[in-house]
Amino acid sequence: MLKGERVVGGLPCSEVLADLSRLLDGELPEADASLLSVHVSGCDVCERFGRRFAGVLRDLREGLREPESLSAGVAERLRARMASR
Numbered sequence: 001m002l003k004g005e006r007v008v009g010g011l012p013c014s015e016v017l018a019d020l021s022r023l024l025d026g027e028l029p030e031a032d033a034s035l036l037s038v039h040v041s042g043c044d045v046c047e048r049f050g051r052r053f054a055g056v057l058r059d060l061r062e063g064l065r066e067p068e069s070l071s072a073g074v075a076e077r078l079r080a081r082m083a084s085r
C-alpha cells in the first residue's frame, strides 16, 4: 500500500497509478479507462499526481526527441517535482 492510498470507484490508488501511463497514451481499454477516471475524479491524491505525471510524461517525450537535453533538463525537473510533493 502506498502512503495515503485509498480505494475509490473500486480501485486502489496503486492500480490507478500503474495504469496511468497507458491511460494517458490512450492504450487502456475503455472500460478500464472509465473506472480509472471515476477513481481520479474522486481521489485528490491521484488527480494531483495525474496532472503532474502527465506533465512529466510530456517532458520525457519531448526529451526523447532531443536526447542531448534529456539528462539535464528532465532529470532536474523530475527531482524538483519529487521534492515538492
Ligand SMILES: [Zn+2]
Binding pocket: 006, 008, 012, 013, 016, 039, 040, 043, 044, 045, 046, 047
Ligand atoms: Zn487515488
